[in-house]
Amino acid sequence: MAVSSLRIQQVDGDAMLRDWQHVHNTIIPSHVLSLDEVRERSGRHRLTVAYLGDVLVGCSTVRPPADGTSTATVISRVLPDHRRQGIGTRLYERELAEARALGADVIETVVLASNEDGLRFAHSQGFAETDRYLLPGDSVPYIDLRLV
Template sequence: MNGLRVERVAVDGSLSEPLLGSLLADWRHVHNVIVPPAALSPGEVRERAGRFLLEVAANTEGLRFAHAHGYVESDRYVLPGGSALWIDLRLA
C-alpha cells in the first residue's frame, strides 16, 4: 500500500467543470469495470460524489489500511448475480 494516494472529488465548485468531469469519468470507468452488475451512469456518479467520500471493494490488507485511517464498516453484501463480498466503509 505504499504510495497510495486518496483524494476527494469535491462537487462543491472548487474544481473547474472540465477537471471535475474528467475525474468523475475516470472514477466511473474504474467502478463500472470492477462492478459491472452495478454499472453507473454519469449522472449517478455525479450524485454519489456529492454524498460519499469513498466506495471501496477491499481485501484484508485494504481493510486494515482503511481501519487504520479512520474508516469503519457500514455494510456487507453480495451484488445480485455476483459472488464477491462487498464492504461499504464510512469515515468514523
C-alpha cells in the same frame, strides 16, 4: 510498486468522477452508472479514488448516517489486477475511520454476490451477511453485510 505509494483522495472534478465510475462499473457490471449518476451520488455520499503512483487501483463510498440513525455504509472496491496487495485494507480502514468520524456506530457494506474476492474480504474484516436481494432486472443478487 509498493503500497506505501498508495494515494487515496476524495473525488474532486470530472476526471476523478470518471475514475470512480470506471472502478465501480468494472466491479459491478450489472449496474453500470453514467457520469451524471456518479455526480449525483457524490452530492450524497463521500466518494474517494485510490491510486498506486499514477495508476488507478480502486475506489470507495461512504454513505453517512442519515435520518437520525447511527448506521453508515462503507464500500471499498479494488480492481482485480491490484487485489491481495493490502490496498483494500488501507482503503477500508481509512473509510471506516471517516464513517466513525461522521457519527457511525454501526457499519454496513454491500457486495455483489458474484464478487467472491469482495465477499472474502468483507468476511475477513468481520462482516456478517444480513440480507440478499435482487434489483429489478438483475440476475445477480447483492449481499448486505454488517460489521459484528
